[in-house]
Amino acid sequence: MAAEQGTTSHVYLGFDFSTQQLKVLAIDGNLDVVHQDNVQFDTELPEFRTQGGVHIHSDRLTVTSPVLMWVKALDLLLEKMRGAGFDFSRVRALSGSGQQHGSVYWKRGASETLSRLDPNQDLFHQLQNSYSVSDSPVWMDSSSKQQCQDLQAAAGGALRLSEITGSRAYERFTGNQISKVRQTRPEQYQETERISLVSSFAASLFLGLYAAIDYSDGSGMNLLDIRTRNWSEICLEATAPHLARLLGDPLPSTSVLGSVSSYFVDRYGFSESCRVVAFTGDNPASLAGMRLQPGDIAVSLGTSDTVFLWVQQPCPALEGHVFCNPVDWQAYMALLCFKNGSLTRERIRNQCAGGSWEAFSAALTNTVLGNNGNIGFYFDTMEITPPAIGIHRFDKDDNEVSSLSPEAEVRALVEGQFLSRRLHAERLGYSIIPGTRVLATGGASCNKEILQVLSDVFGAPVYTMDLSNSACLGSAYRALHGLVTESGGSFFDVVKHAPEPQLVVRPHPTAAQVYDKMLKRYGQLEETVLQWTHS
The missing domain is CATH 3.30.420.40 (ATPase, nucleotide binding domain)
Known part of the structure; x- marks a missing residue:
């Protein structure tokens, strides 16, 4: 561990897929910030016609963001880093955060596309047809009132739901949004092979396969039993049939999910041994950053x-x-x-x-x-x-x-x-x-x-x-923490030299x-x- 803290040749990346921008921050082994960059959605990706990173629909209740905007933003951010001379081969681990409560619906066949990405083409063009729902519901959405009422009734009331999932039913929470998509867009829902949170969607891009939802961001869905850290059967059944299959099993937030996909190795020069640590929500990442x-x-x-x-x-x-x-x-x-x-x-x-x-x-x-x-x-x-x-x-x-x-x-x-x-x-x-x-x-x-x-x-x-930059910084700290978790290192061992x-x-x-x-x-x-x- 002591050697790790002193190893300045390695760097650790933290990404933050937030509402209005995509940010990245790199720290070295001494926890010093050595690189920062960002992409502003409204101004740098005007073709998506967002305001504040979102589309507000005519009912004023429905608020969404285009999934492909986030994909294109990652292309642009990595090109900016390359243009600035950033050496991706030094990245030993990366992690990230996403705005909480947003959901991404991968279309049938998307996992195949993810696993066979061509390093000569950008992500945006290759993932054009990978999403059954092109605009993702995000945390500003408040159009799922009926679904909230239905979930609370199935769980035995608002307080009982809170005791299971950590919160009463909220319109922005993912379970209620999934229920609404299933009811109002059944054809697109039938075409879905995996549902991600914004955080696990972003991690999936780096892995080249579907990333697990972590416990912490998963707690913001009205679906996870916060004590057993498994999906609540009552909540799953009230939301959609066979939902566990679409969500995959949740994992601890400190999990190392695998190595970065060969796409990033070949296109940007990442090391084959660069590890991807589970991404989480922006609020949990901020707790780590603080x-x-x-x-x-x-x-x-x-x-x-x-x-x-x-x-x-x-x-x-x-x-x-x-x-x-x-x-x-x-x-x-x-x-x-x-x-x-x-x-x-x-x-x-x-x-x-x-x-x-x-x-x-x-x-x-x-x-x-x-x-x-x-x-x-x-x-x-x-x-x-x-x-x-x-x-x-x-x-x-x-x-x-x-x-x-x-x-x-x-x-x-x-x-x-x-x-x-x-x-x-x-x-x-x-x-x-x-x-x-x-x-x-x-x-x-x-x-x-x-x-x-x-x-x-x-x-x-x-x-x-x-x-x-607490969410970004927390994500970079968590990337380093993920590596030392397997050897028993605590988060506070990792960050003890950070500024007080x-x-x-x-x-x-x-x-x-x-x-x-x-x-x-x-x-x-x-x-x-x-x-x-x-x-």
Whole structure:
């Protein structure tokens, strides 16, 4: 292992087939980034007429991406790398990620085509007729409401489905999309010999044969039993007959699937011994890129706030998602999304702090921890977690009030957002343990006063890190990890020399006694707000 870390002649590639672009990043044995490149779908492949990498259909619910756009993007990316003088013979292993929940339908005979690719021609021309469905449903699609209802009914309800698969039925999840394709396009479905996720589709291109779906990305399908890590018979039967045959057996995310196909050896000069490690979803790959450890929580403070958790014992719920962990097959990761993030913070800044972040920060500094018992819920748009809407403020006696002072309003917003993040994280199985870190990223992570409240509410130190390429970087780390897994090396052995996140703030000494009580109150008041929303 020590020799591996010091071997700079070898490189490891991480690809990310995301919504708007295809990216690649190469690291050497010391984990230093030695090459990066990308292809933007809209501008560099205009013939596919995508906007933001997708086609939004006339019903506004159906959202797809052309499979051949992803294929052509890979051709273009590898040509760019060759043009830049990249030496493919140095690549010892590669892995990658794909936007979660997208599905690819391979046509009968495609496996034969994949296994006999001509190195004198690009992939795009050779795979023209390899897909029974030319436009893939992707994560932005919300047209499978009926299929979700049917799946939940078959599983015994939304909570039972969540206990099996880690999530209640979601319209973007692959099982529901497969069910919709089978029902609305039966001829194309009959022509399908294999169904891939975007991640396993991309891995298949490099292998020259169908790649297995990995446990972690497979957890985002409403089809995988997250505890047995096999397909759920109940869910398969509710989705489509003989579906197990079309999906293949799922495999651990650390699996080495084989060597790169002779096509890439002959066309680009890859080594015959270059290994392909299972590709996974972009969210699991980001967890690897962030190098999350047991007890850690990552909070992305963007337009939406996203929370990633490392969980040992999962407690699936009606909100949020539990996936198999991509770097430790015995553990889990959880994911929560909150729609009212930065835009709500900006609205309160404009309303209560004269549009100034400095004044907003000063309001946080000038108010006490716990805000004298005032608690606020700020759901400008219908929230995902929990499904509630409206602005609700409560005083220390839990009476609803119509307004707070500007400074108290600022603190009520920020405390309320982070109490919500912690409450729902704990409901999914998260617990603060010695050594727990909060890793903050996204636009608001540059505001130290906001991060101080985050640290106080979670009772843990807050670190920041650059996550602009976390899925790509995580994929490159996973390529290296896949090689050492067979000899017993852990992911943390592999990444121990990577740059450390930066410590920004520690919790106030009295924070735990303030927020442990406040969290309980917040949970009770949230139930009240939910009842108001749905009454």
